[in-house]
C-alpha cells in the first residue's frame with residue numbers, strides 16, 4: 001500500500017484543460033440510482049474517460065464528478081478542491097473564466113473506512129443544479145482506492161476533502177445528496193428542483 005500522494009498526479013503536473021465535454025445526467029435519471037460496477041480493466045479507455053471527466057468537471061464548474069453522472073455506471077470519481085477560477089474579460093469583450101492551480105484527483109474502486117466524527121457542510125451537485133443544502137457527513141475518513149494504472153493507494157481525508165469523497169462515493173452507490181437529508185427537506189428540495197427543471201424544458 002502506498003500512502004503518499006498517488007503517482008498519477010505526475011501525469012497531471014502540467015495539467016491543461018483538454019478533453020471532451022461529457023453530458024451530465026441530472027436527477028432523477030435512472031443511471032444515478034444504479035449501483036456502479038467495479039473497474040476491472042485499467043487501459044487507455046479508462047484514462048481518456050478520467051481525462052474527459054476532469055475536463056467536464058472543470059467546465060461545469062464543479063469540484064467533483066462521478067462516472068454515473070456522465071452516464072457510466074462504474075466505480076470512478078474525479079475531484080479537485082484546490083483550483084482557482086477567475087472571471088476575465090476577453091479582447092472581444094466577452095466574459096470568460098481563467099482556471100489555474102489544478103490539483104486533479106482520480107479515485108477508482110474506492111472504499112471508505114475509519115469514519116470518525118461529524119461535520120455539517122453545504123453541498124451542491126452537478127446532477128442537481130441550483131440546489132444547495134447542509135448535509136451531515138463523517139469529519140474524517142480513510143479511503144482506499146486504485147489509480148488509473150490499477151495501483152493501490154490509501155489516504156486520510158478530513159473536512160472538505162472528506163465530505164467531497166463521501167458525496168462522490170455515494171454516487172457510486174446510487175445515492176444523491178438529497179437522499180441524505182431529512183424526509184421533509186428532501187421532499188421539499190426535490191419538488192423545488194423538479195419544478196425548476198420542468199420550467200427549463
Ligand SMILES: [Zn+2]
Nearest residue numbers: 124125126127
Ligand atoms: Zn454529486
